[in-house]
Amino acid sequence: MKSWLPIPASSHFSLSNLPFGIISTSTQVKQRPAVAVGDYVLDLSAFAHGAGFSKLAPDLQQKTDVFAQATLNGFAALGRPYHRAIRNYLQEVFREDTPYPEVLKTNNALRQAALVPLSKTQVHLPLAIGDYTDFFAGRNHAFNVGTLFRGPANALQPNYNHLPVAYHGRASSVVISGTPLRRPWGQALPAPGADTPVFRPSARLDMELELGMFVCRGNALGEPIPLHEAEDFIFGYVLMNDWSARDIQQWEYVPLGPFNAKNFGTTISGWVVLADALEPFRTEGLKNEVELHPYLRNKRTDNILDIQLEVSITTTKGNKTTVTKTSSKNLLWSWPQMLAHHTIAGCNLRPGDLFGSGTISGLDAGTHGSFLEQTQGGKVPIKLEGGGERKFVEDGDTITITGWAVGTDGEIVGFGDCVGQILAAFPTVHSQK
Template structure:
């Protein structure tokens, strides 16, 4: 197993097998791109400045001199592979370049808990899918007929909607309760005020690389060549606002107020050892969505809730990315089949990820069955939906033999609505 000269605990999300991408603010106020290993961040700007990314794909590209990853992501998979191989070589136990150069090492390695991470990409476009069959069946059973929980199109295409990118925020950003129109007690007359059914949605998202030209499409077979990496996503939701507004065109204010993502982008290459089988698709999708050797990734996902009265967060959901019915490749192929152009830095979220068991449901809507079965917490409190002061903590990792490839956390705390 590949080892680094940097000591990394076996429970760390960031061994040398991972090396995710992020960005941080230097003491001088500049934004530098970085990676993570153990308790440290690795300053990619400095490594690039020193000419250490000198392979055929990255030589003289200065791919890590920007304040975002967008240019690097536009270079495509050969450049991504070369950068990852270079990083692994520089950080390996046998390499002297960093290990034995104290001055360079001090410039490159910073304690992760001593720096401020910032958004590593400029997200131009955002699409949210609805790709978990368990979640779709739960919601359909709750609000329609359990025998007809899925709408007729659900197993024929990855249902999704175009969101907005402006309110996507980084983990640890505090979120104000949104306001909007709701219809209390099933009245047909709306009232205006703060949402009373605030929810989280456990999702994962992928960030795109090179993309395609307007009018062209990306085939399902080549789609992963355009997927740079994955992030954790909490797509916050206001269920009562959504109930009133979503017909006929879908959610609007209920979803536009905030989406939180984790600060580290884990590459497809780091996740390759964790490929696994997908749920069987029946009926067979149309040809443009049919994947040969269809696969996904085995990524354990957890949601914890911490209230003002709890000393420690309490786990309320445990599920897995592998449960999703529609794969990332199918999502991207469907997004582009009509000619939509994908750009470096676009974000595509999976939709809520739920499993088959009650403790694997990825939203409060499902956990409490629309508030009818409140969640009991160790503090003695109950929750039907999120209250002011509640903090939602999501984490995810893939378990290897003696190491983890993880995403860290995406966290967010609910503040009262702005008057």
């Protein structure tokens, strides 16, 4: 799909992609929806105001007021057929042989108003997140970590292959890529074998390589989402770093699971890649050997997305080291299965709810999605470019997650970067007087 707008071949934001996000600029601080295309964004508020949707079907034009809103929740709630129609229309507008040249290609006034260099925008959280659920669908990660603590024979808990395990995270601390986070304070055991905790900044701060999925439709309280309908509830995907304080987590997670070890921050990338854009990259995931209950049985076999994923660490000296290369094929559970299981007891989802995949890891060295796995619990340090090493994330370190897929035509469908830097813990934590 060649465009009249120059799009670098290496761009994550090709015409095959057109991800949606929320931007502001120095000249217009109001947050509004946009689409990333090459090195530019199309300001959808300005585009709509300038009659950019004039060639869209009239019934679809009536709903373009959602592009004046400060989040993508309204757009998401219109459903996948509407998302598909808008994306297809914008692809037509940007095509070199566009049937609508007067809309943007030859409309200098609208181009000047609506096309903004990506470098001159600030990207914000794309949706208002009401709830956030983090799954544990990366079986290799579950096995790797379970082996560290319980040995290979007992690495996976008995329920793991029977249902998509998850915990409810904290939506308020989900932050956009580029937002620094403080190292958390918490209770942790000072040494192996100790039974009395100390209170300190986390000494084993980790990252977790994940994908995130935004829900576009809600279901009524008490009414589960059938697996065969679950695809219709998927808006799109982002990259995710579910930061984890391993020492705090080890002490607090029994019996009710993660709490402060996770809720200090979760970083996501800013551009939502629509579900339709990733349809060409469906594939088979990890095979499940158990007989599933009917509500979790997929009829299709290509239920997992094949997205290439990389993680790098950049130190305060500027040295950057790629530490992970893996694929999202390393998931046991599909997003529709997660949706079906999440609602099977009657839980009602809402547009803007965020799901995390859980850490995505391979089994080989260099494919692990967390430092905990890579360093075997801190026993084998990661060697860094320019010297130095890491067992866990140190103050000043920046973690960058990148993800993309390449189509048969060579066009890239990517997410951009998911970037987060860890700052030192607050110097003091006030105690009760």
